[in-house]
Amino acid sequence: MVMEKILWKHIESVRSKSPLVHNITNYVVMNNTANALLAAGASPIMAHAKSEVPDMVALAHASVINIGTLDEYWSETMLLAAETSHKLGKPWVLDPVGAGATPFRDKILQKLLAFKPIVVKGNASEIMALAQANEGATKGVDSTADSNEAVNAAIGLAIQHETLVCISGETDIIVNGTQTVLVKNGHPLMTKVTGMGCTASALIGAFVGVVEDKTEGTTAAMALLGIAGELSAEQVDGPGSLQLKLIDKLHNLSEKEFYDHIRISKQ
Amino acid sequence: MVMEKILWKHIESVRSKSPLVHNITNYVVMNNTANALLAAGASPIMAHAKSEVPDMVALAHASVINIGTLDEYWSETMLLAAETSHKLGKPWVLDPVGAGATPFRDKILQKLLAFKPIVVKGNASEIMALAQANEGATKGVDSTADSNEAVNAAIGLAIQHETLVCISGETDIIVNGTQTVLVKNGHPLMTKVTGMGCTASALIGAFVGVVEDKTEGTTAAMALLGIAGELSAEQVDGPGSLQLKLIDKLHNLSEKEFYDHIRISKQ
């Protein structure tokens, strides 16, 4: 596949250009998110004060907005960051954690979507909930969400909001409205580490900060995380060690390891 | 002992039923708490916005309220969660971190107690401070608190608030007003890992979410953590590695390991 050849170049791009990634994310994952970005070669900054968020957006190559532990203040600052990004033409990534779980989340998410994230990254349930809320249908988190159904929801979101949608899961599915890329890397133990999806979104932020083609950038991020995860998982006894070994592997993954393990395809 | 035989069943129950545990906890431990719950088989959610806390309480099997880094907003949301739990008849666990350290903490704790937590889990100093504040006596954190004194305080709290009290320490002591269970598992190095007591409270939340008998559920949680801690501590050089290995062991502890190491007794 032609795309594969370029993906390692994008990983090297992040390592050499060290994009500044501004994160407004949840309390649970902040430490891992920062460490994962550093390990991938990016430069993380976490800042959420309304008094400085527009300045931070302006300084950064990209922003990542993750609603995991949102509240009234943080949702206002997220909207401010999204609006500023949109105004300045800066790429930003939306991670709609827990979409569908509460009306509060769904309301904020619809407002955020209006500021046109460059990528929306969620699990199947979240992507479906986003699309459903969009249509005014019943809300809810369905953890047994069917992948195909989520793909249709993703395509709908991608077209309506002119964004790229990445469904993370056993197979990561990236849709941009015209094509679909599947990334089949990763390991089941990764689901036992909190915030793995949040790490994915943060890495996507790093890649869209320096890579022109956003589909390629998102694919590179997901492949990098998936491969680092599967290579680490083979060395460990449980999820505690995996969390750390994965950071090590993001840091030291080689081109050979990457191309020996990558499993992507287009539909 | 008859109770011992049922404890592993409760651990399997958490693993198979994967209770949704809603946490309003402190910033220091959120990541470890989420990972410990995942490793034990539960499904953690951290959410603290007043705009959605009642919805989260309703969704969850149990809530855990830990005042470690409380402030004015968070204390209001904790009260809202406790009140909602009480109204809906949902079990909730109180971890009175730093009880007695400041009048602010003591005031909020007394208000929280009025919403009848199913379990109060604290160290000896915290349990004594809770009971003292209750009686209007002098407040203070006494880290050299005598266990027996804490037991009396715990029994007083258990009876007055119709709750179960778990004193965590070298020996964990669980009192429900009519009986006392002692869990003698654990390892001294665990005291050098931040938030080990918070992990205990979160695990208790998972167990009371699916186990009918709350004394058994609390005992199972404390034994699980203590055994995972002592087995992990033997493999490591210090508290950094222990934090991670303990998560691994929560994930992969076997029935044989559990029954080879459990040390509980009744009084």
Place this chain on the structure above:
Amino acid sequence: MVMEKILWKHIESVRSKSPLVHNITNYVVMNNTANALLAAGASPIMAHAKSEVPDMVALAHASVINIGTLDEYWSETMLLAAETSHKLGKPWVLDPVGAGATPFRDKILQKLLAFKPIVVKGNASEIMALAQANEGATKGVDSTADSNEAVNAAIGLAIQHETLVCISGETDIIVNGTQTVLVKNGHPLMTKVTGMGCTASALIGAFVGVVEDKTEGTTAAMALLGIAGELSAEQVDGPGSLQLKLIDKLHNLSEKEFYDHIRISKQ
């Protein structure tokens, strides 16, 4: 050098006296900060509510204020803690994370400086930005800041604010206005672990809480962290493992290891 002989005594002092260190720090590092303090023998408390910060300052041996993820509320509470420390004559440490990045940070930092921190610990860019903001010159974070320039900025700050300034970096430089101490311990991989500078500030807080001579205390803290970092870095594959192994080594570093590796000098 005479100073060297006393440094291990200070490390033993922290281990035996277990100072209570009150931290108002950023969300990213809270867990590591608490674990590093515990591993060094100190007793950490994280508390930021305006309703209890004065009480916490009064209880603690020292406070550490780190503006990494400040916002409007947190900046008010930081000012309250600094003011209370100043009033009570309690030592407090300022970590000006991201100084120069935004006007919001610079404004709060100038207000904080007025309450006379006992030590200001920042990287070269932050120390220069602090000094520049001080002089009304152009603000900005210059990550390629020249060390000598930072030394001059540090001396200026030290004299003007009657404080000790510690510039963390490949060589840590401690200036108190009359003498300069260089600590050449550490390892490049430490820059890939988030919040290593924040750990340094927290450890300084522990040392100034029990050591009379603040220059010695700060030097001991930086040497301890640097040596623990370099000994750990030799054992690991990447920054994820380093974060944990460093905590282990803070806990079990021996006097022999300390004196075999310490590299300090005076100017």
